[in-house]
Amino acid sequence: MRLLLLGGNGQVGHELRRSLAPLGELTVTTRSGELGDGSACERLDLTDFDAIEPLLARVAPNVVVNATAYTAVDRAEDEREAAFRANAEGPGRLARACAARGAALLHYSTDYVFDGSGTRPYREDDPTAPLGVYGASKLAGEQEIAASGARHLILRTAWVYATHGGNFLRTMLRLGAERDELRVVADQRGCPTPAWLIADASAQILRQGIAAPAVRHLVAAGETTWHGFAEAIFDRAYALGLIPRRPTVHPITTADYPTCAQRPAYSVLDTARLQADYGLRFPDWRDALDATLAPDSAKPGA
C-alpha cells in the first residue's frame, strides 16, 4: 500500500508518522517541507490548490491521510477566510483529486460541528450547528468531501492532546508551573483524546480498508469537563513526579472565562458505530491520559 500523509508536524500527524509506517510505503508532507527534527520531507500547503494534483500524480497513493487543519479556534473568528481555505476548500480540492485518481481519503473533523445543546452522546447523524467559525469551516470540509465522489472516511474527534504540539495538556502544565492557582471552566463537557489513540485507530482502520463513504466518531471513552481534565492532568503529573507541586484548580463557568469563539457546552461523541464497523475498543479517557504521561509508554518515534 502507498500512503500519503499530509500535515506530519501536527499533533495527530506526528503520531500518524509512527502508526502508518508499518502499513506500507509512506510519504509525508508538511507545510515547510521539514519535519520537526529538521529533516527533509515533501512540502504541501493545502491552500496552494495547484500543488495538490501534481503531488498526487507523483506519489500515486492508494490512501491519502489528511492531518492538516487550521485549529486556532479563537483566532478563526477573525480569520474566517483562512479557516475556510484550509479546512473546507483545500480538503474539497484534495478529495476531488483523490476521486479522480481512485485514492481513498481519511480525514479528521471535530466535535465543534455540534452546538452542544444535546443531552446524550452525539451520534453521526445528529443535526450539526456549529457555534463558531472553526466548527463551521470543518463542517464545510466534511460536506465538500462527501460531495467529491472519493471513497472516504471522516473521523470526528475531540479535545486532542499530546505531550508535543499546542494543546490543553501542555497549556495546563505550563500555567501550573507559573501559578499556584488556576481557573478552568467546569460547564463544558467532552472527551479528551490523545493523538496517539487517533493515530493507532487510524492505522487499524486502514489495515482493514475504507469500504463505503462515512462519517464516524472517534474519541476516548467516558466524559469530563475541562476542569475535570485539568484536575486529572495535575493529579497524574504530580503522582508521576513530572511537576514539583500541584496547583489548585478552581471550577468556573464559561461566563467567567470570556473567549472570542463560543464553544459547545456538551460535545460528548458516541463511538458505537466506529467500534462496530472495525472491531475497535477505546480506553477510558483517564487511562488514556495515564498512558500518555507515563514515561514508559513513549511510542516509538514520538
Ligand SMILES: NC(=O)C1=CN([C@@H]2O[C@H](COP(=O)(O)OP(=O)(O)OC[C@H]3O[C@@H](n4cnc5c(N)ncnc54)[C@H](OP(=O)(O)O)[C@@H]3O)[C@@H](O)[C@H]2O)C=CC1
Ligand atoms: N486539536 C484538537 O483539539 C482537535 C483537532 N481535531 C482535528 O484533528 C485533525 C488534526 O488536528 P491536530 O493534529 O490537533 O492539529 P494541529 O494544529 O496540531 O496540527 C495541524 C497541522 O496542520 C498544518 N497546517 C495548517 N494549515 C495548513 C495548510 N494550509 N497546509 C498544510 N498544512 C497545514 C499545521 O502546520 P504548521 O505546523 O506549519 O502550522 C499543523 O502541523 C484536524 O483535522 C483537526 O481539525 C478535531 C478535534 C479536536
Ligand SMILES: Cc1cn([C@H]2C[C@H](O)[C@@H](COP(=O)(O)OP(=O)(O)O[C@H]3O[C@@H](C)C(=O)[C@@H](O)[C@H]3O)O2)c(=O)[nH]c1=O
Ligand atoms: C487556558 C484555559 C482555558 N480555559 C478554557 C477555555 C475553553 O473553554 C477550554 C479549552 O480551551 P482551549 O483553548 O485549550 O481549547 P480549544 O481550542 O477550544 O480546543 C478545541 O480545539 C479544537 C481544534 C477542537 O477541534 C476541539 O475539539 C477542542 O479540542 O478551557 C479555562 O477555563 N482556563 C484556562 O486557564
Ligand SMILES: [Mg+2]
Ligand atoms: Mg505541517
